[in-house]
Amino acid sequence: MNEIIGIIIAAVISWLNFVLIDTWMGLPEAPGVKGAEVIGRGIQKRGGDLAGGFFQGNIVCSPDASAGTLLAAIGCFAIGIPEGGFVAAILVFFGNRICADPGYAGTTGALTITVIIAATSYIGLTPEMFIAGMMIAILTIQGLHHPSSSKLLGKIAKKMGRYTEIK
């Protein structure tokens, strides 16, 4: 498997994994902590979508599925498949509880990406490619243009029935 193609495929898979699981777990619905509300309102003021803003704020303020995906990929790379993913899931769970979050998004993201990494290892994708892929995915959501990516996240939230009620 050519490395560049592998990184691109891993980026797409990680993006889908973390966005879909986070949206399903209700991240765009409400800010989990007050810091997330601040960031969400800031993005709204700069022309973005409020639900997408709450999503971005929740990513910053608590380990969610994006953190779970990256840490499970790191675990699988350095500790081994699948033990690394399970260790990452348990540490993400403790991190979530310290941040006043029940912990469903992070552990679910970590466990699903561990299964995916184990499955795609048979077609040649290594955990390293998933680390780079997840970095590219988080760059597209949080590193390019926050209002546009928040509008995209808001559209996905509306489609999955998780749009926010807060004005």
Next chain:
Amino acid sequence: MIYIVYIIAIVSAMVLGLILKLPLLPEQPIRKSWTTSVVFPTAVLALGFTAMVSKLGYLTSTNMDYLIALAIGVLTAIFSKYMLERFLPPQNSEESSDESQEASP
């Protein structure tokens, strides 16, 4: 199925969790509830602890493996029933509304 060790650990954690009267699933909607249940977090903790013990080198391929996995599952269920609430108290999303009204003299 190569990873029988994990299945044994999860199953023993779940069985002991049900015996200790942990609920099977958290209350609906699942994503907002803080209750410790059998599926979450007991099963996840059992997987994690088994993975840690396996990578520390204690699970070599002998018959003791299954007993160790059983013991890990039992200890995980006991931990999540009695000690999880004390280490990580459930905070219901930070009461931020009552501390934003401080009067400025």
Next chain:
Amino acid sequence: MIMEIVGIIILFAAVRMLLAQDRTERMVYLNVIGFGMSALIALYIQTSFGAIIAITYFVMSTLSSNAIAYSIGRVKDEIILDE
């Protein structure tokens, strides 16, 4: 090659963070940098303990960002008295 890709992403996010005006916008770029540093730690120290260090660093950086974002919100609410 993976380390170079992660390094370029971190540099890009750092430059955008320096050029940003809004404090809340800077927090979001800081989060990208936190992801990147955690990945670099694990990619450089390629052992199991390196992964534990990377995961612990990441959780601690998220806790700090949580506290900073909360404080930014509180600072915006306060009224400043001119002496």
